[in-house]
Amino acid sequence: MQRRKVFSAVGLAAAVAVVLAMLPTSLWGQGQYLDELIVQVKPEKVMQFEGIARKIADANRHANGDRWLAMVSVYGESNTYVFVSRRNSYADIDKGAEVFMAAINKTMGKMAGQKLMDEFNSCVESSRAELLIRRPDLSGKMANDPQALNDMVGKARVLRVIALRVRPGHEPEFEAMLKDINAHAEANPNAQPVSVSEVIEGGRGSVYSIAFFRTSLGGFDNNPRLSDFMGEEGMAKVEKTMAEVGAGSETAIYRFAPELSNPPDEIAQVSSDFWNPKPMSAAMPQHKAKAAKASAGATAKEAPKE
Numbered sequence: 001m002q003r004r005k006v007f008s009a010v011g012l013a014a015a016v017a018v019v020l021a022m023l024p025t026s027l028w029g030q031g032q033y034l035d036e037l038i039v040q041v042k043p044e045k046v047m048q049f050e051g052i053a054r055k056i057a058d059a060n061r062h063a064n065g066d067r068w069l070a071m072v073s074v075y076g077e078s079n080t081y082v083f084v085s086r087r088n089s090y091a092d093i094d095k096g097a098e099v100f101m102a103a104i105n106k107t108m109g110k111m112a113g114q115k116l117m118d119e120f121n122s123c124v125e126s127s128r129a130e131l132l133i134r135r136p137d138l139s140g141k142m143a144n145d146p147q148a149l150n151d152m153v154g155k156a157r158v159l160r161v162i163a164l165r166v167r168p169g170h171e172p173e174f175e176a177m178l179k180d181i182n183a184h185a186e187a188n189p190n191a192q193p194v195s196v197s198e199v200i201e202g203g204r205g206s207v208y209s210i211a212f213f214r215t216s217l218g219g220f221d222n223n224p225r226l227s228d229f230m231g232e233e234g235m236a237k238v239e240k241t242m243a244e245v246g247a248g249s250e251t252a253i254y255r256f257a258p259e260l261s262n263p264p265d266e267i268a269q270v271s272s273d274f275w276n277p278k279p280m281s282a283a284m285p286q287h288k289a290k291a292a293k294a295s296a297g298a299t300a301k302e303a304p305k306e
Contacts, residue, residue, distance in 0.1 A: 033087040034132040034197060035096065041079040045123035052120045053081070053260045056104065058279045059113075060262040065103025066096045069267070070260035071159060074217075076252025079125075086264070093131075131201035132209065138175055138196040140182035147266065152193065154263075154270025156213035156256065160220065163250045166206040170245035174208070177241045181230065188229040205247065217253070 041049045053070065060066055066085060073080040087093055104113035136142060143149055166174045178196065185191035195211040214220055227235045259277045268275040 032089075032134055033092075033200075034134065035085045035087045035093055036132060037083045037127060037129050039081050039083075039127040040077065040125040041081060041123055042125045043079055046079055049081070049120070049123035050260065052116060052123065055116060056120070057260050057262050059107035060100060060103045061279075063103035063106045064099070065262065066100035067262050067264045069153075069263055070257040071254035072257050072260075074158065074253045074255050076250075076254075080252075081257075081260070082254055083260075087131075129202050130199050132197040133200050135196045135198050135208075138178045138182070138208070140185045140194040140196075141191060142193050142195060150264075150266045151270050152213055154267045154275065155215055157274075158214050158217055158219070158256070159254045160212045160214070161252050161254070162210040164208045164210065165204075165247040165249065166208065166245050167247045168206065171206055173241055174245045177238060177245075178208075180234075181226070181238065184229045184231075184234060188224055190224045191229060192223060 057070070068083050068085040071082040071084075073082075085096055087096065101113070104116070107113075108116060136144075143152070164174075182194070185194070192212060195213070197209045197211075199207045199209070212220075226238065230238060258275045261275065263275050
C-alpha cells in the first residue's frame with residue numbers, strides 16, 4: 001500500500017475520522033489549511049503501531065522532515081489515532097509528503113523505510129484523509145495573534161471535537177447561528193475559546209468542526225453551558241435552527257501524543273519537555289540499558305573461540 005493511502009500528504013497527514021470527521025481550525029496559529037489523517041488501528045496491533053509511529057516521528061525529527069501533531073482517542077472510537085499538519089497551500093501538501101519520505105529514507109535507507117511503512121499499513125483497520133480550512137470568522141474568543149494561538153495549542157494536552165453535519169443548502173443559516181452564539185459568548189467572562197473549521201476535501205457533505213483545547217480533562221469541568229449565555233429565548237432559537245439545518249453530530253476527546261508527533265518549533269518551544277520526548281533508544285530506562293549491555297557481554301564471553 002502506498003504511503004499516500006494511509007499517511008496522507010502529511011508526512012502523516014490528512015483526515016478526519018471514522019468516528020468524527022475532523023479537527024480544530026487553529027491547531028496552529030499559522031496555516032490556512034489542516035491536512036489530517038485519522039486511522040483506526042487493529043486492536044491486536046496497537047503496541048506495534050505505536051512503536052512504528054514513534055520510529056517514524058523520530059526519523060522526521062532527526063532529518064528535518066515533515067511536521068505534525070498526533071493524538072489518540074480517549075472517548076469516541078477506540079484505538080483511533082489522529083495526525084494533523086498545517087498547510088499554507090495545496091502545494092504544501094506535496095512538499096510535506098516529499099520531506100516526510102526523504103527523512104525516512106535518509107534515516108533508515110529506502111528499503112528499510114518502505115518496509116516500515118508497509119508494517120504501518122498492516123496495523124491499520126481503516127483510515128480517512130480530509131483537508132480542512134480554518135474558519136476564524138466562525139470561531140469564538142480565539143486570539144488573533146499567531147503566537148497566542150501557538151501558546152494555547154502548545155499548552156494543551158487534550159482536545160474535544162464536535163463534528164456537526166449540515167443539510168445541503170443550509171450552510172448560511174448554520175453559520176449565522178454560530179456567529180450569534182459567539183457574540184453572546186464574548187460577553188460571558190467564563191466562556192472559553194472555541195475553534196471552528198470546515199471540511200473542503202474528502203468529506204461527506206457539509207461538516208463543521210468545533211474544537212476545545214484544555215490542559216487536562218479537568219479543564220472540561222464547570223464550564224458554562226450554552227444556555228448560560230444564550231438565555232431562554234436564544235436557546236430556543238438555536239434549537240429551532242439546528243432542528244431545521246442539522247444532519248447529525250459526533251463527539252470525541254483526544255489526548256495529544258508527543259512521542260508520535262514532530263511538532264512545529266513554535267508549538268514545541270511552548271512546552272519543550274512535553275513536546276520533545278527522548279528518542280526510542282534514549283528512552284530506555286537506565287537499569288534496562290545496563291542489563292542489556294551486561295547480557296550482551298555475557299553472550300560474547302560464552303561464544304566459543306575458533
